[in-house]
Amino acid sequence: MVAGRISTGVPGLDVMLHGGLIPGRVYLVKGSPGTGKTTLAMHFAMAGVANGESVLYITLEEPAENIREDFGRMGFDVYHEDFTLIDATPTTEHYVLVEDFFETFAKNLNKLTESIKEQFRVRRYSRVVVDPITMLKLATKDEIDYRRAFLTFVKSMMRLKVTVLITSELERTDIEEYLVSGVIEMKLLERDGKLMRAIKVTKFRGSGFDNVIRPYEITETGMVVHPDRTVP
Numbered sequence: 001m002v003a004g005r006i007s008t009g010v011p012g013l014d015v016m017l018h019g020g021l022i023p024g025r026v027y028l029v030k031g032s033p034g035t036g037k038t039t040l041a042m043h044f045a046m047a048g049v050a051n052g053e054s055v056l057y058i059t060l061e062e063p064a065e066n067i068r069e070d071f072g073r074m075g076f077d078v079y080h081e082d083f084t085l086i087d088a089t090p091t092t093e094h095y096v097l098v099e100d101f102f103e104t105f106a107k108n109l110n111k112l113t114e115s116i117k118e119q120f121r122v123r124r125y126s127r128v129v130v131d132p133i134t135m136l137k138l139a140t141k142d143e144i145d146y147r148r149a150f151l152t153f154v155k156s157m158m159r160l161k162v163t164v165l166i167t168s169e170l171e172r173t174d175i176e177e178y179l180v181s182g183v184i185e186m187k188l189l190e191r192d193g194k195l196m197r198a199i200k201v202t203k204f205r206g207s208g209f210d211n212v213i214r215p216y217e218i219t220e221t222g223m224v225v226h227p228d229r230t231v232p
């Protein structure tokens with residue numbers, strides 16, 4: 001690993017980032033449906049676990065059991081004790097006598113920030129994933145309120161010295177891009193009647209980065225980025 005950097009869990013992407021992410025900052029992964037945002041987030045989480053770190057993963061749209069099933073099959077250690085998966089998807093099962101993580105984590109962005117800080121009182125995490133942030137944005141009517149809440153989120157995470165990866169849908173992403181330290185965009189392109197996956201880094205504060213759009217694949221063991229190839 002390059003000094004002062006941490007791995008995204010995807011070696012080819014680390015190359016594009018000139019050695020990996022700068023820790024203690026907030027990064028945004030954006031892409032249309034099915035591009036692999038959750039897959040990349042899972043690589044990022046598991047790279048932390050493999051490094052002996054504690055990781056907090058908050059899922060807001062895909063139920064935790066689906067994540068465990070799909071990514072467990074890909075070979076990710078989804079039951080590792082250093083991997084805390086919080087299911088903050090909406091639930092209608094109000095008779096269930098467990099903590100309602102939707103209410104605490106997904107009600108709005110300020111609640112998410114507070115709930116993450118609360119988790120840090122129990123355990124120190126060095127990586128946090130919020131997948132995806134989209135719902136929280138839709139939950140805020142006022143653009144200014146959202147911007148303020150997002151800035152508070154970013155500042156709070158930096159104060160906790162945690163590296164955060166948030167995912168978002170392409171069309172729903174705007175002001176977040178200005179406020180985070182880095183942006184990675186994943187795309188599906190059409191080439192010769194076939195769908196092709198392509199990834200690019202569009203922003204990375206404090207570092208140079210590969211400014212070429214690169215092909216990637218999703219295989220049965222996860223995501224593979226080809227930093228030495230170009231998109232035809």
Ligand SMILES: Nc1ncnc2c1ncn2[C@@H]1O[C@H](COP(=O)(O)OP(=O)(O)OP(=O)(O)O)[C@@H](O)[C@H]1O
Nearest residue numbers: 031032033034035036037038039040218219220221
């Ligand atoms: N074994 C596999 N081989 C090839 N592709 C796979 C495999 N398993 C999953 N995929 C692909 O990975 C993609 C799903 O990735 P992922 O769930 O990370 O995307 P996403 O961007 O998070 O999607 P969403 O917007 O729905 O949350 C799908 O397009 C799926 O076809």
Ligand SMILES: [Mg+2]
Nearest residue numbers: 037038039062
């Ligand atoms: Mg997803």
